[in-house]
Amino acid sequence: MVLHKFGEKLYSGLVTTMTSHLLEISRSIEAAQGEVFLEELNRKWADHNKALQMIRDILMYMDRTFIPSTHKTPVHELGLNLWRDVVIHSSKTQIRLRDTLLELVYRERNGEVINRGLMRNIIKMLMDLGSAVYQEDFEQHFLEVSADFYRLESQQFIESCDCGDYLKKAERRLNEEMERVSHYMDARSLDKITNVVEKEMIESHMQRLVHMENSGLVNMLVNDKYEDLGRMYNLFRRVPTGLSIVRDVMTSYIRDTGKQLVTDPERLRDPVDFVQRLLDLKDKYDEIITLAFGNDKTFQNALNSSFEYFINLNARSPEFISLFVDDKLRKGLRGVSEEDVEIVLDKVMMLFRYLQEKDVFEKYYKQHLAKRLLAGKTVSDDAERSLIVKLKTECGYQFTSKLEGMFTDMKTSEDTMQGFYASHGTELGDGPTLAVHVLTTGSWPTQPSATCNLPAEILGVCEKFRSYYLGTHTGRRLSWQTNMGTADLKATFGKGQKHELNVSTYQMCVLMLFNNADRLSYKEIEQATEIPASDLKRCLQSLACVRGKNVLRKEPMSKDIAEDDAFFFNDKFMSKLYKVKIGTVVAQRESEPENQETRQRVEEDRKPQIEAAIVRIMKSRRTLDHNNIVAEVTKQLQARFLPNPVVIKKRIESLIEREFLERDKNDRKMYRYLA
Numbered sequence: 001m002v003l004h005k006f007g008e009k010l011y012s013g014l015v016t017t018m019t020s021h022l023l024e025i026s027r028s029i030e031a032a033q034g035e036v037f038l039e040e041l042n043r044k045w046a047d048h049n050k051a052l053q054m055i056r057d058i059l060m061y062m063d064r065t066f067i068p069s070t071h072k073t074p075v076h077e078l079g080l081n082l083w084r085d086v087v088i089h090s091s092k093t094q095i096r097l098r099d100t101l102l103e104l105v106y107r108e109r110n111g112e113v114i115n116r117g118l119m120r121n122i123i124k125m126l127m128d129l130g131s132a133v134y135q136e137d138f139e140q141h142f143l144e145v146s147a148d149f150y151r152l153e154s155q156q157f158i159e160s161c162d163c164g165d166y167l168k169k170a171e172r173r174l175n176e177e178m179e180r181v182s183h184y185m186d187a188r189s190l191d192k193i194t195n196v197v198e199k200e201m202i203e204s205h206m207q208r209l210v211h212m213e214n215s216g217l218v219n220m221l222v223n224d225k226y227e228d229l230g231r232m233y234n235l236f237r238r239v240p241t242g243l244s245i246v247r248d249v250m251t252s253y254i255r256d257t258g259k260q261l262v263t264d265p266e267r268l269r270d271p272v273d274f275v276q277r278l279l280d281l282k283d284k285y286d287e288i289i290t291l292a293f294g295n296d297k298t299f300q301n302a303l304n305s306s307f308e309y310f311i312n313l314n315a316r317s318p319e320f321i322s323l324f325v326d327d328k329l330r331k332g333l334r335g336v337s338e339e340d341v342e343i344v345l346d347k348v349m350m351l352f353r354y355l356q357e358k359d360v361f362e363k364y365y366k367q368h369l370a371k372r373l374l375a376g377k378t379v380s381d382d383a384e385r386s387l388i389v390k391l392k393t394e395c396g397y398q399f400t401s402k403l404e405g406m407f408t409d410m411k412t413s414e415d416t417m418q419g420f421y422a423s424h425g426t427e428l429g430d431g432p433t434l435a436v437h438v439l440t441t442g443s444w445p446t447q448p449s450a451t452c453n454l455p456a457e458i459l460g461v462c463e464k465f466r467s468y469y470l471g472t473h474t475g476r477r478l479s480w481q482t483n484m485g486t487a488d489l490k491a492t493f494g495k496g497q498k499h500e501l502n503v504s505t506y507q508m509c510v511l512m513l514f515n516n517a518d519r520l521s522y523k524e525i526e527q528a529t530e531i532p533a534s535d536l537k538r539c540l541q542s543l544a545c546v547r548g549k550n551v552l553r554k555e556p557m558s559k560d561i562a563e564d565d566a567f568f569f570n571d572k573f574m575s576k577l578y579k580v581k582i583g584t585v586v587a588q589r590e591s592e593p594e595n596q597e598t599r600q601r602v603e604e605d606r607k608p609q610i611e612a613a614i615v616r617i618m619k620s621r622r623t624l625d626h627n628n629i630v631a632e633v634t635k636q637l638q639a640r641f642l643p644n645p646v647v648i649k650k651r652i653e654s655l656i657e658r659e660f661l662e663r664d665k666n667d668r669k670m671y672r673y674l675a
Contacts, residue, residue, distance in 0.1 A: 084133060105180070167235060203239040369406060374485075434461045493571050494573075510540065539583075626649075662674055
C-alpha cells in the first residue's frame with residue numbers, strides 16, 4: 001500500500017481501527033468494580049503493549065519510510081498516545097484512577113498491606129506514557145495529599161509525644177516514604193516527597209521540638225541521650241536552618257552552664273575541683289559531638305567559643321588551671337601510666353588555649369613550678385618537661401625559656417654541691433648538712449626578701465659555701481632567699497621522745513632559739529630572727545596552733561598570733577610518726593591582696609611588650625593611624641594576652657614623649673615613626 005501511494009489511507013485506517021478498539025477496552029475497564037478496576041487496567045495495558053509490538057512489526061515498512069517523510073507519529077508512540085487519550089484520560093477513568101492510587105498509598109501509610117506489584121505496574125504505565133502524564137495524573141496530587149496527611153499527623157504527634165518519640169516517628173515516616181519510592185514510583189519523586197515530609201514534620205515544628213519541656217534538646221544534653229541527639233542531628237540537617245537552631249540552643253545552654261560554674265562562689269573555693277569540673281564539662285560535650293553530631297566541625301567550633309567565653313569570665317581561671325597542674329604534678333599523677341599523664345596534660349593544654357591571659361598563667365605556673373622543684377615535690381620530671389614542650393609548641397620559645405632555665409639551675413646546683421662537699425667535706429665534720437640551690441635571678445619568681453638572722457651553726461656552713469662558690473665563679477653575687485628554703489631538725493621532747501621535724505627555713509630559725517630558752521615572747525622572737533612580721537605570724541601559727549604539729553605552746557591559747565603572745569617549748573608533744581612535717585606551704589590559691597599584687601606585676605610586664613609591638617609595627621609601616629595600630633598590636637599579642645586599647649593608647653603617648661613616634665601635624669590620629 002505504501003509503494004502504491006496508499007500510505008495515508010493505511011495510516012488513517014490504523015488510527016481509526018485502534019481508536020475504536022481502545023474505546024471498547026475503555027468501556028470494559030470502566031465497568032470493572034472495586035479492586036478489580038486496577039487489575040483489569042493492568043491486564044488490558046499488558047495486552048495493548050503486546051498488540052502494539054505486533055502491529056509495529058507488521059507495519060515496519062510504513063514506520064521506516066512513509067512516517068519519517070510525512071512527519072507523522074511513529075506507530076508505537078501513536079499506540080501509547082491513543083491509550084493515554086482514549087483510556088486513561090477518559091472522563092470516567094482519569095479521576096477514578098488517581099483516587100484509587102492515592103487511596104492505596106493512604107491505606108499503606110496506615111499499616112495495611114497492599115499489592116505493591118500492581119501499584120508498580122500501573123505507575124510504570126503512567127511513566128511510560130510520558131513524564132508529564134505521571135506528574136499531572138499522579139505525582140502532583142500525591143505530593144499535595146501527602147503534605148495534608150503529614151501536616152495533620154505531625155500536629156497529632158506533637159500534642160501527644162515527647163521530643164524523642166516524635167523524632168522516632170518522623171524518622172520512621174521518612175524511611176517509609178523513601179522505601180515507597182524505591183518500590184513503585186519514579187526515582188525522581190524521592191527528593192520531592194522527602195521534602196514534603198521534612199517540611200511538614202520537621203521544619204514546621206523545629207522550635208517547639210528543640211525547646212520542648214522535659215524532653216527537648218537541653219534535656220537530651222543533660223542526660224547524655226546520644227541516640228536521640230543523633231536522630232535530631234540527622235533529621236534537622238535535612239532542613240535549611242535546622243542545624244543552626246540546634247547549635248544555637250546548645251551554645252547558649254553550654255554558656256549558661258559554664259557561666260554558673262565559673263561564677264559560683266562555692267566552686268571557687270577549691271581550684272582543683274573547679275578545673276576538674278571544666279574538664280568534665282568539656283569531655284561530656286566532646287563525647288556528644290563525636291557520638292551524636294558526627295564530629296561536626298561547626299559544633300566543635302561552637303563548643304570552643306563557648307568555653308573561651310566563660311573561662312575568661314573568671315579572672316582567676318589562669319591561676320586555678322596552674323593550681324590544677326600543680327596538684328597533678330605533685331601527687332595526682334603518682335602511679336599513673338605515661339599515656340594517662342599525657343591525656344591529662346593535653347586536657348590542661350586545651351583549657352590553656354582558651355585563656356586570653358596566657359601571661360597570667362605563666363606567672364602563676366612559674367611560681368608553682370619553683371615551689372615544686374625547690375621542695376623536691378614533683379612526681380615526674382618527664383611529665384614536667386612534657387608540659388613545657390607543649391607550652392613551647394603552643395606559645396613559642398619566649399614563653400618557656402625561663403621555665404627551662406629553672407630546670408638547668410636545678411641540675412647545675414646538684415653538681416655545685418658535689419664539688420663543694422668534695423673540697424670541704426673533711427672540715428665540715430658532723431655539722432649541719434647544707435643543700436643549696438643556686439637560682440639565676442631572671443629565671444625564678446623570687447621576691448626581694450629581707451634576709452633573716454640564721455642560727456650561728458648554719459651561718460658558718462653558709463659562709464663556707466659562699467666563699468667556695470665565689471671562688472669558682474667570678475663576677476657573681478649570692479643573696480640567700482631564706483623565705484624559700486626548708487630544713488630537717490632532730491628534736492628531743494619530754495620522756496626522751498625523739499622526732500625529726502621537716503620545717504621551713506623561717507620555722508627552723510624560730511625553733512633553734514628554744515635550744516637556749518624555754519619561754520620567748522613574740523617581740524623577742526621577732527628581734528632575734530628579723531623575719532618579716534606577716535611571715536613570722538604564719539610561721540608561729542603553724543608551729544603552735546596546728547593540732548598534732550604543735551611543737552610550741554602559746555599563751556594565751558588562740559588561733560591568731562598577737563604581738564603580746566608568749567611561746568614555750570612543748571615538751572609534751574607527741575606524734576605516732578618519727579618524721580613530722582610541719583606546715584610546708586603547698587601552693588594555695590592567693591588571697592585577694594596577693595591576687596591584686598600579681599595582677600599589678602603582670603600589668604607592668606605587659607607595658608614593654610606592648611611598646612615593643614608598637615615600635616615593630618611602626619618601623620615597618622612608617623605611618624599609621626590610631627585604630628590600625630590598636631588592631632595590629634592586638635593581633636600580634638593575642639597569643640599571650642588581649643591588650644586593653646586604653647593601655648595601648650597610653651603606651652603610644654609614652655613613646656611620643658620619648659620621641660620614638662610623633663603625631664601628624666594635619667591629622668592628630670596619624671602617627672609617624674622617628675628613625
